[in-house]
Amino acid sequence: MQIERKEQLSLLMDGEITDDNFIDEVLRDKNLQSCWHRYHIVRDAMRGKLHNSLLTVDIANQVAKALANEDTYHQLAEQPNPNEVLVPQKHNLFWIRVKEVMAKVSQVGLAACVTLGIIAGVQYYQGQTEDSNGVPPTLNTTPIGVNLAPVGGISQQDDQQILEKRQYDKIKLLLQDYELQKRLNAH
Structure with missing residues (x-):
């Protein structure tokens, strides 16, 4: 029924309906009045006759209402309780730090071993590919497949x-x- 009223309002705006009963209904209903106002703004915007003074649509209140109704914070099912969080003991802090340092040292050691293996492999390969003359x-x-003959000492042929x-x-x-x-x- 609301859609029919808005269609009748559009027809009234275009001058196709001149029903006095519907005009009285528009004067009594605040929703139809705001719709009438919006339709005129849209029509003027489409015709390029929109003035800043006509833009009295207050969307700030509507946005504020929508934000107030929106659930912005979702409680996680397994969120830690601040009272139950364990703080490390003083004597454990040293071992935690040692563990971090040892992890970094082991990474550097592994990189050094890989580099050493590559260098040794390259040198070994180069040693294998050199001729007996170096x-x-x-x-x-x-x-x-060609044998070299010694220089000199050629007999008479x-x-x-x-x-x-x-x-x-x-x-x-x-x-x-x-x-x-x-x-x-x-x-």
Whole structure:
């Protein structure tokens, strides 16, 4: 029924109803009067004719009432009682502090152990990968599976053997250069 009254109030405002009985009812009912006032404010706002003097809607009282009715504090089921809270004894405070310090020292000790293990592993790995000459693998240019001939002490050989030796040395140098280029470009 309240919705019908507000519809009739809107029709009255638009000039579509001129019922004197409804006008008398609006004059007697405070709720319909405030609704009439709000409808006029909304209409003026929609038409762009709203003035500051027309804004007399007092929402502060409505907000205050809503806040007064709202339950803002919820009591927890397991909230500690201040009378039952245990305060640490004086002689226990020292051990609590020692426990905190030992926890921090153990964390630092664990970090130091992990760091030591990493450093030792890297050094061990580097020691394993170095050649028997102490040369790291990136600088080792000797091809895999090639035996080096000692320098000097070459006995007299015929021309065919010397030619084969030079070709062999040339191939060996090309392979060494290839291995070196491959390792340098790999990094």
